[in-house]
Amino acid sequence: MNNNHYCVILAGGIGSRLWPSSRQQRPKQFIDFFGCGETLLQSTYKRFSKFIHPRNIIVMSQQVYADLVHEQLPDLPAENLLLEPMRRNTVPSVAWASIEIMHRNADACMVVTPSDQVIYRQEVFEQDIVSGMDYVACHDRLLALGIQPTRPAVNYGYIQMGDRQSENIFGVQSFSEKPEAEFAQMFIDSQEFLWNTGLFIARASTFISKVEQRANPFVELLEDAETELKHGGNAMPKVEESFSKCPNVSLEQGILEKTEGVDVMLCRFGWNDIGTWDALYDVLPKATEGNVVMAQQAMLYDCKDCIVRLPAGKVAVVQGLDDYMIIEEGNVLVICKKDDQSAIRKFVNDVQMNVGEEFV
DSSP states (O other), rough: OOOEEEEEEEOOOOOOTTTTSBTTBBGGGGSSSSSSOOOHHHHHHHHHHHHHHHGGEEEEEEEEHHHHHHHOOTSOGGGGGEEESSSSOOOOOOOOHHHHHHHHHHOOOOEEEEEEEEEEEEEHHHHHHHHHHHHHHHHHEEEEEOOOOOOOOOOSEEEEEEEETTTEEEEEEEEEOOOHHHHHHHHHHHHHHEEEEEEEEEEEHHHHHHHHHHHHHHHHHHHHHHHHTTTTTTHHHHHHHHHHOSSOOOHHTTTTGGGGOEEEEOOOEEEEEEHHHHHHHHHOOGGGGGEESSEEEEEEOOOOOOEEEEOOOOOEEESSSEEEEEEEETEEEEEEEEEEEHHHHHHHHHHHHOOGGGGG
8 A cells, every 4th residue: 555645535415316315414425225234435435445544544524424424434533534514515625635635745646536436346446546646646637537438328427538648548628517418429429528437636735736726715724724723723613714715616617627737537447426316226236127126025017117215114016107216215205207316406405495404
């Protein structure tokens, strides 16, 4: 294991597109969707700890999830859990992690990862990540990781490849967020686009310099907070101030799309993002007529390509549905088309406004 290699796991989201299983009090990263005995967060931590020393793995989450992280990652050192005071998307999260890592190791290279992914080929994954670390150690570049698309998915972001930098690394020509089906097909046909995995590699110092170009006062506040924290002071007021001053913006929109020196690596490790019920359906084993049944008792008649998830002790009898999700969790039952993610967002908002917070 290379002592200069670090990992930042992003585990602060609420996963609203996997509602009603993913709830504000226990979002998707803390759930075992596959019945394997590991939550998505635990699987992600285990995946990286095989080739990055656990003392170099930082977990970013929200203050309200502190107990869940400690419960699921009991061996995680206390100083390796950074708890954000408010939700501000991924730019401030990664900036704070980068500053923390820089305090520990000025030569650090880091991989930033979501906590909700499935990786199929661990050995190839390790090789690609280490290769990417070696690349950014020698180049003052930000490196996104891309996968060759296999279908015109509309729930993934896309990265357009530019000039070749090395055997499997290309300059980035453009980023596209979740395109319409027509454009997704055009991307596939052009063979110029990769799926954006959300994985990203950089030297910690390089990332901080890029953020300074976009939001310098925010970085200064965070650095002051980290310095005070190292000297035993109460850094949280400054952390809260810095987060409140940062716009709610993603890495792609806030940094990668707006700065020069961004490359993309064509990776071969096999990947799926578990952000939606449709994506979860894709990676789970199928029963008769393409149905996925995540329940002890469910009887389906004349149903095709459905996904059913029920609590223990519940029975579902379903007839005549095609491409539907039937999901019950706690006090909520949802029955709708499984690939309509805009509808899921609307349902969550409507329930929150008209019924109450306890249902989301």
